Amino acid sequence: MKVVIIGGGIIGLSSAWYLQQSGHEVTVIDKTDMKDNCSYGNAGYVCPSHFVPLATPGIVKQGLKWMLNSQSPFYVQPRLSWSLIDWGLKFMKVATPEHVNKAAIPLRDIAILSKKKYEEWTQLPQFGFAYETKGLLEIFQTQQGADHAHHVMEKAYELGLTDTELLDYNSLQQLEPQTKINAIGAVHFKCDAHLYPNKLMQQLIADLQEKGVQLRGNEEVTGFENEHGDITKVITQKAVYNTDTVVIASGSWSRELAAKLKVKIPLVAGRGYSVTLEDSPYKINHPVVLVEGRVALTPMDGNKIRFGGTMEITSTQTPPKMSRVKGVLQAVEKYFPEFKVPMPSVDKVWYGYRPCSADGLPYIGRTKQWKNVIMATGHSMLGLSLGAGTGKLVSEIVNEQKYSMDIAPFNPDRFS
Numbered sequence: 001m002k003v004v005i006i007g008g009g010i011i012g013l014s015s016a017w018y019l020q021q022s023g024h025e026v027t028v029i030d031k032t033d034m035k036d037n038c039s040y041g042n043a044g045y046v047c048p049s050h051f052v053p054l055a056t057p058g059i060v061k062q063g064l065k066w067m068l069n070s071q072s073p074f075y076v077q078p079r080l081s082w083s084l085i086d087w088g089l090k091f092m093k094v095a096t097p098e099h100v101n102k103a104a105i106p107l108r109d110i111a112i113l114s115k116k117k118y119e120e121w122t123q124l125p126q127f128g129f130a131y132e133t134k135g136l137l138e139i140f141q142t143q144q145g146a147d148h149a150h151h152v153m154e155k156a157y158e159l160g161l162t163d164t165e166l167l168d169y170n171s172l173q174q175l176e177p178q179t180k181i182n183a184i185g186a187v188h189f190k191c192d193a194h195l196y197p198n199k200l201m202q203q204l205i206a207d208l209q210e211k212g213v214q215l216r217g218n219e220e221v222t223g224f225e226n227e228h229g230d231i232t233k234v235i236t237q238k239a240v241y242n243t244d245t246v247v248i249a250s251g252s253w254s255r256e257l258a259a260k261l262k263v264k265i266p267l268v269a270g271r272g273y274s275v276t277l278e279d280s281p282y283k284i285n286h287p288v289v290l291v292e293g294r295v296a297l298t299p300m301d302g303n304k305i306r307f308g309g310t311m312e313i314t315s316t317q318t319p320p321k322m323s324r325v326k327g328v329l330q331a332v333e334k335y336f337p338e339f340k341v342p343m344p345s346v347d348k349v350w351y352g353y354r355p356c357s358a359d360g361l362p363y364i365g366r367t368k369q370w371k372n373v374i375m376a377t378g379h380s381m382l383g384l385s386l387g388a389g390t391g392k393l394v395s396e397i398v399n400e401q402k403y404s405m406d407i408a409p410f411n412p413d414r415f416s
């Protein structure tokens with residue numbers, strides 16, 4: 001079967017990998033050269049512990065407070081956009097404790113599936129993406145942060161993620177003896193892993209090319225043709241591709257592309273920034289989340305360290321805001337006083353757009369509009385973590401096989 005995948009991020013490439021393995025003739029089309037999308041500069045967490053979706057009751061209240069702070073970790077840029085208003089209304093509606101509870105199970109299951117798939121890849125000779133299973137530390141400085149961490153830990157136990165330990169200050173400092181930490185404690189989620197996304201992406205591209213998958217870079221998909229309820233052609237500004245199946249894995253641009261197919265998915269872009277020190281003078285042993293600062297620190301691929309954060313709901317056309325990067329680096333220094341990372345020049349700052357669904361769950365599955373269109377997008381803060389698992393599920397949907405897990409919660413039509 002001919003399958004055209006639109007989008008060469010981690011979701012599109014993982015889907016291509018499993019579809020090629022099942023014997024399909026796969027083409028991946030991307031409007032860029034696929035060398036620097038959101039799937040590169042992220043924090044590299046593969047994290048079953050992240051079962052709390054973005055849409056929580058707390059974030060709505062906190063977000064309103066943060067609106068006036070140019071360095072805050074969460075920000076919605078006010079704009080007259082119907083899609084933003086629609087997304088915002090749906091986001092606020094689902095930001096309930098009931099939703100958080102309900103979303104936790106599918107998020108846990110797809111993360112565990114995905115982690116297993118990454119571990120299978122690490123056994124293959126063509127892959128070596130600095131995958132490590134040291135877990136993740138969520139470090140807190142305040143009693144409120146500690147209460148939140150305790151709550152998440154209790155929930156983790158309920159969900160069977162029992163390889164989770166509460167650390168007091170001394171135990172935390174023992175795990176990280178190379179630098180001083182300003183914190184009162186941490187939770188160690190030992191179920192988590194991390195990897196170097198840049199290597200993973202480059203190796204996936206090389207492996208797909210080696211296996212004969214057609215990778216079409218610098219071609220933007222502008223339209224489709226259909227016949228009898230099936231999409232039969234995918235049109236770019238350079239060519240027309242005949243197809244039997246289409247996978248929409250276009251990240252933050254998926255809403256516009258889906259709209260061309262008359263499929264409605266509430267989705268906005270959540271910009272985040274990262275700074276990577278290639279040969280870091282600052283050392284930590286574990287990936288870290290700063291609970292109150294909402295910043296991620298990842299030691300990766302030898303001596304590299306990456307600092308990342310900020311969720312800026314904005315248009316993909318808005319220029320990057322260096323004040324947000326400053327906010328990230330200042331948060332790092334508050335917890336790690338020896339980490340005096342100088343403010344980099346604009347060209348040394350990476351930013352990417354997380355495809356944020358309205359309820360924090362991805363859209364994975366067929367739509368009722370078309371028989372042969374599969375959505376694979378909306379992974380928000382978790383696209384890397386859920387990448388390989390999503391690719392596996394997409395291949396099972398195309399092949400009409402038994403799914404590795406229940407995909408009903410990811411139904412792309414759930415808001416329509």
Ligand SMILES: Cc1cc2nc3c(=O)[nH]c(=O)nc-3n(C[C@H](O)[C@H](O)[C@H](O)COP(=O)(O)OP(=O)(O)OC[C@H]3O[C@@H](n4cnc5c(N)ncnc54)[C@H](O)[C@@H]3O)c2cc1C
Nearest residue numbers: 007009011031039042043044045221251272382383384385
């Ligand atoms: C600072 C930061 C830290 C993060 N940390 C983590 C983390 O630790 N763990 C984690 O799991 N996630 C993390 N994320 C989120 C993760 O990076 C994203 O969820 C993930 O990369 C999304 O992958 P994707 O394939 O859906 O989208 P993308 O990687 O954006 O790929 C989509 C592709 O589609 C292409 N495209 C769009 N429209 C068209 C069109 N019309 N025609 C052709 N091509 C098109 C784009 O050019 C793009 O290359 C982080 C994100 C940020 C910003």
